[in-house]
Amino acid sequence: MTFSEKLQLLRRQGGLSQEQLADRLGVTRQSVSKWESNAAMPEISKLVALSELFRVPVDYLLKDYLDAPEAASTAQDAQGDAERFRRTLSDALSVYSYTSRCRLLGLPLVSIRFSHARWPCRSSAAVGIVAIGNFAVGVVSVGLMSAGVVSLGMISLGLLALGAVSLGGLALGATAVGIFAFGASAVGWKLAVGAAAAGQVAVGLDAAGAHTLLLSGTTPAVAAEFLARQGVWRPVRALAAALLRLFH
Numbered sequence: 001m002t003f004s005e006k007l008q009l010l011r012r013q014g015g016l017s018q019e020q021l022a023d024r025l026g027v028t029r030q031s032v033s034k035w036e037s038n039a040a041m042p043e044i045s046k047l048v049a050l051s052e053l054f055r056v057p058v059d060y061l062l063k064d065y066l067d068a069p070e071a072a073s074t075a076q077d078a079q080g081d082a083e084r085f086r087r088t089l090s091d092a093l094s095v096y097s098y099t100s101r102c103r104l105l106g107l108p109l110v111s112i113r114f115s116h117a118r119w120p121c122r123s124s125a126a127v128g129i130v131a132i133g134n135f136a137v138g139v140v141s142v143g144l145m146s147a148g149v150v151s152l153g154m155i156s157l158g159l160l161a162l163g164a165v166s167l168g169g170l171a172l173g174a175t176a177v178g179i180f181a182f183g184a185s186a187v188g189w190k191l192a193v194g195a196a197a198a199g200q201v202a203v204g205l206d207a208a209g210a211h212t213l214l215l216s217g218t219t220p221a222v223a224a225e226f227l228a229r230q231g232v233w234r235p236v237r238a239l240a241a242a243l244l245r246l247f248h
Contacts, residue, residue, distance in 0.1 A: 004038040010054045201230045
């Protein structure tokens with residue numbers, strides 16, 4: 001069997017349309033159509049993605065003389081492989097994904113992808129200008145684990161990061177690390193504000209740094225004046241003042 005024939009067989013066994021398979025791989029339906037008509041071959045990264053999705057070796061996809069994923073498998077091994085294959089496809093079918101046709105800078109305008117995957121990979125992550133999913137990467141990203149210019153998630157990385165654990169230029173979270181960090185535990189290069197804060201300028205119930213202010217017995221007005229004296233950027237100072245009111 002040729003690669004194109006194997007791909008058609010695997011896709012149909014999985015109950016996937018060409019468009020659904022294209023969404024899993026982050027390519028166009030036309031690309032899948034060309035692969036299945038033997039008009040083109042996928043690049044190495046897509047071959048690996050196909051191998052992972054259908055749980056078959058890359059060798060099986062590339063070598064025409066291999067008619068089964070495991071040529072030397074015993075009947076028991078084959079049955080086990082088939083069961084794993086069915087479970088994988090079942091998981092794949094339970095994934096919800098949407099990728100907008102409209103693109104900007106080569107990325108989908110909106111990408112939504114939810115899966116049962118425990119760890120991020122290309123086939124389980126939402127990647128787009130606006131990305132939403134378990135694992136999201138985008139200009140604006142929302143997810144369990146997210147990365148982007150503006151990032152919101154349990155674990156978030158971004159220029160503006162909000163999450164239980166956040167890392168970024170401006171980081172807000174239970175645990176926050178950044179240039180400007182705000183959180184229960186905050187570590188900031190320029191400024192840290194939180195119950196426990198450490199940074200060049202640190203404001204908190206427990207604070208450590210070159211310039212520190214302990215919140216115990218301190219009013220928001222005094223804190224705002226302290227931040228102004230340290231030359232903290234006005235918008236960040238305004239955000240800090242708003243958050244410090246929570247302690248009073």
